[in-house]
Amino acid sequence: MKRLEELYAGDFLRDKYDITIHRAMVEDHRDRHFHDFIEIAYIAEGSGLHTVNDQEFRIARGDLFILGKGTVHEFQADRGKRLLVYNCIFQPEFIDGSLGRDDDFVQLIYRYLVQGTGEEAECWNSYLKLTGSPSQEIENIFEEMLQEYHDRKIGYIHLIRSDLIRLFIRVFRCQSGGKTAGSGASVLNRLIVQNTVEYMQEHCAGEISVGSLAEKFYLSPGYFSRIFKEITGETVISLLQSIRIRKACELLETTAMPVTEVALDVGYRDMKYFYGLFRRLTGVTPRQYRREHLHRDEKRQKVQNTPIK
Secondary structure (H helix, E strand, O other): OOOOOEEEEEHHHOOOOOOOEEEEEEEOOEEEEEEEEEEEEEEEEEEEEEEEEEEEEEEOOOOOEEEEOOOOOEEEOOOOOOEEEEEEEEEEHHOOOOOOOOHHHHHHHHHHHOHHHOOHHHOOOOOEEEOOOOOOHHHHHHHHHHHHHHHOOOOOOHHHHHHHHHHHHHHHHHHHHOOOOOHHHHHHHHHHHHHHHHHHHHHHOOOOHHHHHHOOOOOOHHHHHHHHHHHHOHHHHHHOOOOOOOOHHHHHHHHOHHHHHHHHOOOOHHHHHHHHHHHHOOOHHHHHHHHHHHHHHEEEEEEEOOOOO
């Protein structure tokens, strides 16, 4: 059985905000190994095999892999061939640096790579395979990053981070066209939907459309709608309506706001539409809902205050 090599960030990176970029030739094979950092590997020349978590892939120029922490992998060049591989290694904190903490795309990438919470954390070793990517564009990005890394001029880290974000945007655009493989693609889709639901919950009073939500993650509205329905079982509009009406119920229960203000506070300016939707989803009108809730509270309070004899 082949030896499993263990690689650690401390051997390659000065700290969690550092990055290492290099270009290497694989003459025969690169031993099976895993690491506690993120690695991006791009095949610039040659052909061979890349084994990732016991799954074997044929590789050639233009293939790109994003390999998460703990992913076990191994490169094998074809006989008589050599593999030219660009490698970029970093910790997740490098992405979550000075570029756009409020940018949904950057946050999505961060959550995808870290995958530190949720049910998938213990059972999923993250990887994403991009097949036949636009090689010249990807190579140009890697060349720019490699040049900045070697020259180390003032501000080089910021330029490298910017190029890395460009690279991930390209990956997402190709992903939206269905060109990814492996468990990583489905995890990305789940995270896109999770981020979308959280956004709708936090901004339900604002103008929200399928197009604007899809644009936040560089996806077409059609593709975005499809993965949203596949994962939630609902359309974007129906789930948004449910979120808004739940929020309206909460306001009716906990505040004395007039119904018109409640409607505005959850994103509805058409009162007739709001009343119709509220009744369809709850079975009662907003005023009936408030009265019933107050009645339940009064009854509960009366029971709690009744002396025990």
